[in-house]
Amino acid sequence: MSSAERAEVVPARVFGEVAEVYDANRPGYADELVAEVLDYARLGGSSAVEFGAGTGKASTLFAARGVPLVCVEPDARMAEVLRRNTEGYGQVRVEVGGFEEWQPGGRSFGLLYAATAWHWFDPDRRWELVHERLRPGGAVALFWNPHGVLDEELFRRLGEIDRRHGVAGSPHGQLAHWYDGAPGTGSAADAENWPAAEAGRDGRFTDLRSHRFRRQVHYDTERYLGFLSSISTYRVLAPEAREAVMAETARLLDARGGGIDLLHVSDLFLARRR
Numbered sequence: 001m002s003s004a005e006r007a008e009v010v011p012a013r014v015f016g017e018v019a020e021v022y023d024a025n026r027p028g029y030a031d032e033l034v035a036e037v038l039d040y041a042r043l044g045g046s047s048a049v050e051f052g053a054g055t056g057k058a059s060t061l062f063a064a065r066g067v068p069l070v071c072v073e074p075d076a077r078m079a080e081v082l083r084r085n086t087e088g089y090g091q092v093r094v095e096v097g098g099f100e101e102w103q104p105g106g107r108s109f110g111l112l113y114a115a116t117a118w119h120w121f122d123p124d125r126r127w128e129l130v131h132e133r134l135r136p137g138g139a140v141a142l143f144w145n146p147h148g149v150l151d152e153e154l155f156r157r158l159g160e161i162d163r164r165h166g167v168a169g170s171p172h173g174q175l176a177h178w179y180d181g182a183p184g185t186g187s188a189a190d191a192e193n194w195p196a197a198e199a200g201r202d203g204r205f206t207d208l209r210s211h212r213f214r215r216q217v218h219y220d221t222e223r224y225l226g227f228l229s230s231i232s233t234y235r236v237l238a239p240e241a242r243e244a245v246m247a248e249t250a251r252l253l254d255a256r257g258g259g260i261d262l263l264h265v266s267d268l269f270l271a272r273r274r
């Protein structure tokens with residue numbers, strides 16, 4: 001693919017070309033986050049629906065707790081891995097579709113959630129569609145897992161590599177201590193995009209809550225490169241630029257002992273349909 005063709009790539013659709021790499025290297029979500037969501041949703045026996053389920057990083061955590069689950073994912077290649085990852089759980093159904101077009105077919109849900117996917121959904125319609133698909137009192141849970149680097153010198157030098165190759169928004173683009181504050185903060189963009197404001201303006205949701213969970217993770221160089229190559233900001237680069245940034249990143253990490261320590265943050269937003 002030439003650079004010109006690459007410029008046409010739709011960021012939301014780049015994940016399928018690396019579905020297996022994505023599955024092998026992307027982190028999952030904190031157990032406490034899943035417990036918090038289920039405690040809030042009080043599902044009883046009712047079902048949950050997940051949009052932008054990817055390969056099932058969050059789906060498997062909910063399915064393992066016995067939640068009857070419909071997982072919706074638009075990319076057929078991601079959905080294939082999702083099927084494989086969830087086939088051991090009896091109560092999981094995988095449906096290929098986008099958040100905006102998907103039809104509930106008469107079903108309504110006690111919980112609707114999206115893991116690192118809400119930002120891809122149409123901002124003009126997403127609350128309307130959430131409202132339609134939840135039963136009254138049903139819960140919505142939106143979560144992301146941003147990252148911060150612990151070592152400031154490494155942060156600075158990785159940033160130089162990214163800038164030279166036009167990469168913005170990498171997992172090492174933030175420092176761990178930037179996440180000392182409230183959920184949804186860590187960078188100006190995160191604060192602007194935190195869903196509490198939108199949900200509040202919508203007015204049909206109540207009991208808005210935000211939580212932040214933290215854990216520290218070490219990636220060796222190989223796994224970290226796999227992680228980077230599953231991220232849209234690297235996928236949209238021309239292949240030669242991507243290879244160059246990966247090679248320089250690997251050299252730097254290896255020269256500094258191999259790998260990188262990251263703070264993984266799981267930020268969770270909860271709201272309830274009135």
Ligand SMILES: C[S@@+](CC[C@H](N)C(=O)[O-])C[C@H]1O[C@@H](n2cnc3c(N)ncnc32)[C@H](O)[C@@H]1O
Nearest residue numbers: 012015052053054057075098099115116117120
């Ligand atoms: C960063 S991945 C997150 C996948 C998974 N939830 C996870 O936590 O690993 C974003 C996912 O959203 C999906 N996606 C993008 N646009 C979408 C849309 N409009 N409706 C539903 N899913 C969408 C992508 O195909 C991709 O699987």
